[in-house]
Amino acid sequence: MSLKRDLGRARYAAAQGARVAWYMSQYMLARRISGPFNPPGEPKFEPKSPEGDAKRIRAAFLELFAKDRVNIEAGLYPAPNDVRLTRAIAALRNSASFFRDLPSVDQRRMERDGVEVREQAKGDGSFPTYYLQNFHYQTGGWLSQDSARLYDTQVEILFGGAADVMRRIALGSLAAALKGKDQRRVALLDVASGNGRFLRQVLDAFPRIPATGLDLSPAYCAEARERLSAWPQVEIVNGAVEQAPFDDGAFDAVTCVYLFHELPPRVRRDAAREIARVLKPGGVFVFADSIQTSDAPDLDRMLEYFPVGFHEPYFSSYLAEDFTALFGEVGLAVEETELAFLTKITRFRKR
Numbered sequence: 001m002s003l004k005r006d007l008g009r010a011r012y013a014a015a016q017g018a019r020v021a022w023y024m025s026q027y028m029l030a031r032r033i034s035g036p037f038n039p040p041g042e043p044k045f046e047p048k049s050p051e052g053d054a055k056r057i058r059a060a061f062l063e064l065f066a067k068d069r070v071n072i073e074a075g076l077y078p079a080p081n082d083v084r085l086t087r088a089i090a091a092l093r094n095s096a097s098f099f100r101d102l103p104s105v106d107q108r109r110m111e112r113d114g115v116e117v118r119e120q121a122k123g124d125g126s127f128p129t130y131y132l133q134n135f136h137y138q139t140g141g142w143l144s145q146d147s148a149r150l151y152d153t154q155v156e157i158l159f160g161g162a163a164d165v166m167r168r169i170a171l172g173s174l175a176a177a178l179k180g181k182d183q184r185r186v187a188l189l190d191v192a193s194g195n196g197r198f199l200r201q202v203l204d205a206f207p208r209i210p211a212t213g214l215d216l217s218p219a220y221c222a223e224a225r226e227r228l229s230a231w232p233q234v235e236i237v238n239g240a241v242e243q244a245p246f247d248d249g250a251f252d253a254v255t256c257v258y259l260f261h262e263l264p265p266r267v268r269r270d271a272a273r274e275i276a277r278v279l280k281p282g283g284v285f286v287f288a289d290s291i292q293t294s295d296a297p298d299l300d301r302m303l304e305y306f307p308v309g310f311h312e313p314y315f316s317s318y319l320a321e322d323f324t325a326l327f328g329e330v331g332l333a334v335e336e337t338e339l340a341f342l343t344k345i346t347r348f349r350k351r
Helices: 002-033 054-073 085-111 145-158 163-177 197-205 218-227 265-278 297-309 315-320 323-328
Strands: 188-191 211-215 235-238 251-257 279-290 332-340 343-350
Touching (some): 002 054, 002 085, 002 145, 054 163, 054 297, 085 145, 145 163, 163 332, 163 343, 188 197, 188 265, 197 211, 197 218, 197 251, 211 218, 265 279, 265 332, 279 332, 323 343
Parallel strands (some): 188 211, 188 251, 211 235
């Protein structure tokens, strides 16, 4: 048993080490070929927080992978199996697409133009105004097929290969809440399911769970349906969380990963109300999003950088939002909170 565990750890370390090296090298290259942080004529960005300890930042990064391995050994979810030849070929293609697109992204960043996508959606009243932005200055915003295919590569490069690991810690919180339950009888809703990346992780761990993904982007929904086609019990619904098209108490569990920092304060409250409405009494809600100011003081400078270096118009208000109070107002009580590098995962229970 000890030998099997040690071999598993060795395989994990080798695969994740290679993955981090791959994405971190692309991050460094992207930084080198991009324009300066402060566009000409713009005041120099000066963080308010004291400079974080580089050793602590590195330690937090490594702690993330250690926690992931602990969860795997505890049986909360299977070890990742994403370092394979077929995946490597796809990764090369995605990397090439990322660097082809980078000059356009960098030009928007230098010009601080984050609303280009509004012209593309002109006359289409099916999207709320806050949604029609080039978040992260990405080409096509959330509306294009190319964006849906490139998104995973963009965020992995941004976080140095840690994005999937942070998502898996959220999966661990869900798995702990579902322990002992018959997965076939747990109706799950993944809010802002995007291209299905997190739902795929859920289904790798719970292959028989009846799952529904909800997302506002038709392009991302199409990508998710293709990615999750092996699971016939999965449904992907195109719609907005603040007007969720589901009956009261329709779900035993709800997950939401990396949505709320891109919502205006008013819409956050509407979204919280709808999440609570569609969740059954006693149901679980797993909420994963960016850490907030003072959650991990050594990382505060990175949080201040994010809305300046990227187009994240609601991020500053997100950092000050009291989510315990926000979700508490709609009947959701905190059960557990944990940090996973730049992500905070909070598990709520509906009273």
